[in-house]
Amino acid sequence: MAVSISPAPVVAEPKPAPRRHDRGQRRDQRRTGLLMIAPSGVLLILFFFVPVALGFALAFTDARLISPKPLEFIGLDNFQRLLHDPVFWKSLRNTLFFAAVIVPVQSGFALLLALLVNVKMRGTNIFRTLYFIPVVTSIVVVSILWRFMYQQDGLVNSMLHWTTGNVVRIDWLNDTSTALPAIMLMSVWQAVGFHMVIWLSGLQTIPGELYEAADLDGAGTWQKFRYITWPGLRNTRTFILVTITIAALSLFTQVHVMTAGGPLDATSTMVYQAVRVGYQQQQTAYASAISVVFFLLVLTVSLIQRWLTRERKA
Amino acid sequence: MKPLKRRLLASALAAAVLAGSAACGSGEGTGTSADGGLTLWTHNAGNPEELAVVEQIVADWNAAHPEKKITVQAFPQAAYNEAVVAAATAKKLPCILDTDAPTVPNWAYAGYLVPLEIPADLLAKQLPSTVGTYQGKTYSVGYYEAALGLFARKSALNAAGVRIPTLEQPWTATEFDRALRAIKSSGKYPITFDLGTGDTTTEWWTYAYSPFLQSFGGDLIDRDTYKTSSGVLNGDKALAWARWLQGLVKQGYSPQRSSQDAFADFVNGKSAMVWSGIWNSGSLSKVEDGVVLPPPDFGNGPKIGGGSWQWAVSSSCADKATAMEYLRSSLTAKSIAAFAEKQNVIPATEEAAALAPGWQPGGEKRFFLEESRKLAMVRPPTPGYPYLTTTFAKATQDIIAGGDPKQILDRAANEIDRDLKSNNYYGF
Numbered sequence: 001m002a003v004s005i006s007p008a009p010v011v012a013e014p015k016p017a018p019r020r021h022d023r024g025q026r027r028d029q030r031r032t033g034l035l036m037i038a039p040s041g042v043l044l045i046l047f048f049f050v051p052v053a054l055g056f057a058l059a060f061t062d063a064r065l066i067s068p069k070p071l072e073f074i075g076l077d078n079f080q081r082l083l084h085d086p087v088f089w090k091s092l093r094n095t096l097f098f099a100a101v102i103v104p105v106q107s108g109f110a111l112l113l114a115l116l117v118n119v120k121m122r123g124t125n126i127f128r129t130l131y132f133i134p135v136v137t138s139i140v141v142v143s144i145l146w147r148f149m150y151q152q153d154g155l156v157n158s159m160l161h162w163t164t165g166n167v168v169r170i171d172w173l174n175d176t177s178t179a180l181p182a183i184m185l186m187s188v189w190q191a192v193g194f195h196m197v198i199w200l201s202g203l204q205t206i207p208g209e210l211y212e213a214a215d216l217d218g219a220g221t222w223q224k225f226r227y228i229t230w231p232g233l234r235n236t237r238t239f240i241l242v243t244i245t246i247a248a249l250s251l252f253t254q255v256h257v258m259t260a261g262g263p264l265d266a267t268s269t270m271v272y273q274a275v276r277v278g279y280q281q282q283q284t285a286y287a288s289a290i291s292v293v294f295f296l297l298v299l300t301v302s303l304i305q306r307w308l309t310r311e312r313k314a
Numbered sequence: 315m316k317p318l319k320r321r322l323l324a325s326a327l328a329a330a331v332l333a334g335s336a337a338c339g340s341g342e343g344t345g346t347s348a349d350g351g352l353t354l355w356t357h358n359a360g361n362p363e364e365l366a367v368v369e370q371i372v373a374d375w376n377a378a379h380p381e382k383k384i385t386v387q388a389f390p391q392a393a394y395n396e397a398v399v400a401a402a403t404a405k406k407l408p409c410i411l412d413t414d415a416p417t418v419p420n421w422a423y424a425g426y427l428v429p430l431e432i433p434a435d436l437l438a439k440q441l442p443s444t445v446g447t448y449q450g451k452t453y454s455v456g457y458y459e460a461a462l463g464l465f466a467r468k469s470a471l472n473a474a475g476v477r478i479p480t481l482e483q484p485w486t487a488t489e490f491d492r493a494l495r496a497i498k499s500s501g502k503y504p505i506t507f508d509l510g511t512g513d514t515t516t517e518w519w520t521y522a523y524s525p526f527l528q529s530f531g532g533d534l535i536d537r538d539t540y541k542t543s544s545g546v547l548n549g550d551k552a553l554a555w556a557r558w559l560q561g562l563v564k565q566g567y568s569p570q571r572s573s574q575d576a577f578a579d580f581v582n583g584k585s586a587m588v589w590s591g592i593w594n595s596g597s598l599s600k601v602e603d604g605v606v607l608p609p610p611d612f613g614n615g616p617k618i619g620g621g622s623w624q625w626a627v628s629s630s631c632a633d634k635a636t637a638m639e640y641l642r643s644s645l646t647a648k649s650i651a652a653f654a655e656k657q658n659v660i661p662a663t664e665e666a667a668a669l670a671p672g673w674q675p676g677g678e679k680r681f682f683l684e685e686s687r688k689l690a691m692v693r694p695p696t697p698g699y700p701y702l703t704t705t706f707a708k709a710t711q712d713i714i715a716g717g718d719p720k721q722i723l724d725r726a727a728n729e730i731d732r733d734l735k736s737n738n739y740y741g742f
Contacts, residue, residue: 062736066399066424066700069737081732086725151573174571174715260514263570263715280516280704283733 052295058288065282078289088290091268092297094180098269099248099301106188106248107195107240114199115229128200132193139190143257146186147173150258173259176266183254183267191247195240202236203229238309242302249298270294351383352636353408355398357623359388363656370652371644382636384410402426402628409631410640413454414517415621416693416703418446422453423697423740428629429453431638436645441683443620443690444662448697449741455641456624457650458659461592461682461690462522463618464610465577468603470497470586481608481684487558490610494567497586505569505585509562511714512572519707520693522589523559525609525617528691530555534706535730540696540742543730547706548723555612556719563714570714592682595658608685620690622659660686697740701733 062074082088113131117124134142149155150172157169172182210228219227252271255261261268261276270290278287354372358364365388376383387408389397395417401407402424413421421427429451437445437452446454471478474496479485485493498506510522524534532552535543546552562568573579580588581600589609598604609616627637650666653659654673660682667673667683674680694702709726713719734740 064737066402066420067737068423068425152569171570176715260711262711264712264717276704280700282700 055288055291055295058285059292061285063285063288065279065284067282074285078286079293081286082289082293087265087268087273088270090265091270091273094265094267095249095251095269095271095297098180098184098251099245101184102187102248103241103244105184106192107244109188110192110195110240111199113192113196114203115225117196118200118203128197131196134190135193137190139253140257142186142190143254146182147258150182174263176264179259179263179266183251183258186258187248187251187254191244195244198240199233199236202233206232238305241309242305245301245305246298249294249301270297351385352410352631352633352640353385353387354410355394355408356386356388356412357391357394357414358412359390361391361657364653367649367652367656371649375640375643379636382633384640398426402630405630407628407630409633409637410625410627412623412625413446415443415446415454415456415624416517416520416695416699418454418624418626419448419695420697420699421626422448422451425629427453427626428631428634430455430627430641432642432645436642439663439665440645441660441662441686441690443686443692444622444624446621446624446626446695448695454624454626455645456622457645457653457662458622459620459662459686459690460622460659461618461686462525462609463590463592463595463606463682463685464587464608465580465590465594465598465601465604465606466587467601468605470500470503473497473500473502478605479607479610481681481688484608484616485610487610487612494562494565498565498567503584503586505572505579506567506587507562508572508576508579508585508588509559509568509714510572510576510589511568511570512574512576516704516707519710520703521619522591523710524693524706525619525689525691526559526612527552527555528617529609529612529614530558531612531614533694534702535694535696535698537694540694540698541734541739543702543727543734545727547730548720548727551613552723553719556713556723558612559710560713560716560719563716570716592658592660595679595682606681608689616689617691618685618689620686620692696742698730698734698737702730705729705733 059078060073060075061071062069062077063071117128117131151157152169152171156172161169170178172178206229210232211224214224214228250271251269252275255267255269255272256275259267261272271294274287274290274294277283277290354368356365356368358368365386368388369386372384372386395414398407398411398413398421402421407426413427418427422429430453432452432455437455440455441459444456444459445452446456468478471493474493476485476489476493476496479489494506497503510518513519520534527533530551532549532555533546536546563570576585576588577590577594577597579585580590581597595606598606609618625641627634627641631637645663647663647665647669650661650663651669651673654661654666654670661667661670661673667680671677672679673683693699696702705726709722712722
C-alpha cells in the first residue's frame with residue numbers, strides 16, 4: 001500500500017574495508033537478482049509492455065484482425081475519425097460520469113462500512129464477511145444476477161411496487177436515463193467490500209492511545225474522526241483514490257453482460273467500445289487508437305491525483 | 315529517461331523473441347499428423363447430438379481409410395471463431411473445419427480457405443443456401459440448413475378472425491397489422507408478437523431482423539456491386555422497415571427487451587406469436603394448437619435468413635486431396651439424413667429428406683424445407699460481413715430502443731461505406 005515514498009533517513013555507516021572478493025560477489029548478487037525478477041519480468045514484458053507498444057504503433061496504421069491486405073501507415077486518420085465518432089464521445093462522457101460518481105460514493109460508503117465494522121463488538125466478523133462476499137463472487141455472475149433483478153418483473157421492481165404501492169414501474173436497463181445509474185448502483189454494491197477492507201486496515205494502524213488521549217481531552221466523536229482518524233488515513237486515502245479511479249475508468253464487464261452498451265449507447269464506455277470495435281468489428285487499428293486515448297486519459301487523471309495528494313513539505 | 319530507455323530495449327527484445335517463435339511456427343503445411351492423418355475442427359462441443367453424427371461420419375471414414383485417419387476436435391460454439399482466427403494467425407489451422415455460413419467469404423478473402431473441389435452435380439442436389447460461395451467459387455458446403463418461422467397459436471388467430479397464411483399465400487403487411495391489432499385488443503395475451511429481442515448475440519439480430527428489411531425492399535448492402543450501403547440500408551424502404559419495427563414496440567405488440575427465452579414464454583401462454591427458428595420446433599408440440607407460419611410479405615416477398623454451419627478445407631492443409639475426398643464422400647443421403655433425424659435442422663438434399671422421418675413431401679416438418687427453398691436469402695456473401703453484421707445489429711438495437719430511424723440508418727450506411735472504402739471494397 002506504500003503509494004507515497006518518503007525518503008529514508010540517511011544514517012552514516014562506516015565504510016566497510018575493501019575486500020578481495022567484493023567484485024565477484026557483487027556480480028553474483030546481480031545475477032541472482034536478475035534471475036529472481038526474471039519470471040515476472042518476462043511476463044510483464046510479454047503481456048504488458050509489448051501490447052502497449054504494439055497498441056501505440058497500430059493506432060497509426062490500418063491494421064485489421066482478419067485481412068490479407070498489408071499493413072499501411074495512415075498517420076492520424078484513426079484519431080481524426082475518433083473526433084467525429086458520436087459513439088466515442090458518448091462513451092467518453094459515460095466513462096467520466098461513471099468515475100465521477102463512483103469514486104466519491106464508493107470510497108465514502110466503504111469508509112462508512114469500515115467505521116461500522118471497526119467497533120469492538122461481537123459479530124463484527126460476520127458483517128465484515130457479509131460485506132466482502134460480493135467481492136469474491138465473479139463479476140460476470142453478479143452482472144447476470146443483477147440483470148435478472150433489474151428486469152421489468154424482477155426483484156427490484158417488485159420491491160418498489162410493494163413499497164410504493166404500484167406507482168413506480170421502471171424498465172431499468174432499457175431506459176436511457178436509468179441504465180447507467182443502475183449499473184453504478186450494482187457496481188458499488190459489488191466492489192464496496194474490497195475498499196472497506198482497505199480502509200479497515202488503515203484504521204487499525206491508528207494507535208489506540210490517540211483516541212484514549214482524545215477522550216481524556218473531552219473530544220467528541222466528530223472531533224476524533226476529524227483530527228485523528230482522517231489524518232491517520234492519509235496513505236490509505238491516496239491508495240483508495242487511485243485504485244477506485246482506475247477501476248471505474250475501465251468499466252467493461254458489467255456493460256458487456258448487462259446492456260451491451262445500449263440502449264442508444266447510454267452505457268457504452270471507452271473500454272467497451274474498444275473491445276467491440278476491435279474484436280467484433282475486427283478494426284484492430286481503430287480499437288488501438290481508442291486504447292491510446294484511454295491510456296492517456298488514465299495517465300492524466302492519475303498524475304493529477306498524485307499531484308493533488310503529494311506529500312507536502314511542512 | 316533511463317527507465318524509458320530500458321523499457322524500449324526490453325520490448326524490442328521481446329518483440330524479437332516473438333518474431334523468432336512466429337517464424338518457427340510457419341512450416342510448410344499443417345493440419346496433418348505424423349502418421350498421415352488429418353485433423354477436423356467442429357463448433358459443436360456443446361451439442362452432443364450433432365457431435366455424435368460428425369463422429370460417426372468420421373468413424374466410417376477411418377474404418378475405410380486406416381492410412382488416412384481423421385481426428386475430431388470439438389470446440390464450444392462461443393469460442394469457435396476466435397479459435398479459428400487464432401489458429402490461422404499461428405498457421406496451425408486443421409485440414410477440415412466447419413464455418414458459420416456468413417463468415418465464409420471473410421475467411422476465404424483472408425486466405426484461410428481454399429475453393430472446394432466437389433463435382434457440380436453433387437452440389438446441384440443441395441439446397442442453394444447450404445453452399446457457401448464467394449466470387450464465383452465454392453468454399454463451403456453444409457449437411458443441413460436452419461430456418462426462421464412465425465410460431466403462433468391457431469386459437470388466437472381464429473379468435474382474431476384472421477386467416478392462417480400459407481407459403482403460397484402469406485399474409486400481406488395489412489393482414490398482419492390487422493392480426494396484431496385484433497389479438498392485442500382481445501387482451502388474452504400479455505405479448506401479442508414477441509420479436510425475441512432478449513437474445514443479445516449480434517448474429518441473431520442480423521439473422522432474425524434483416525429478412526424483414528429485405529421483405530420491405532431494403533438490404534444491408536447493394537448486392538449488385540457490393541460497394542455501398544447508401545440507398546439500400548437508409549433508403550425509403552429501409553426507413554419504412556425501421557418505423558414498422560419500432561412501431562411494434564411503441565404500440566405495445568412486442569416487448570422492448572424480451573425475456574431470455576421468448577419461446578418458453580410462447581409455450582407458457584404469455585405470447586400469441588413469436589418470431590423464432592426451427593431449433594425450437596421440437597417444443598412446438600407442447601402448445602396444443604401451435605402452428606408455424608411463413609413471415610408476412612411486406613412488398614418484396616416474404617423472406618427468411620439463409621445459411622447455417624458448413625464445412626470447408628483450410629489453405630494450409632498439407633493433404634488437401636484427402637480433405638476434399640472426405641467432404642465429397644461424406645455428402646451422402648444417409649449422413650445428411652442422420653443430422654436431420656438427431657436434431658431440428660433441414661436436410662440439405664431431397665434424397666436425404668426422403669430418408670428422414672417427417673421430411674418427406676407432406677411430412678410434418680416439410681414446411682421448413684419448402685420455406686427455406688422458397689424464401690431463404692443468404693446474408694450478404696462479402697468479406698466485409700463481420701462489419702456489416704455488427705453495424706446492422708447495433709442499428710437495429712438502437713431502433714428498437716426508440717432512436718430516430720433516419721439518423722441511425724444514415725449513420726450505419728455511412729460507417730459501412732467508410733469501411734468498404736478503407737478496404738478497397740474487399741476485392742469487389
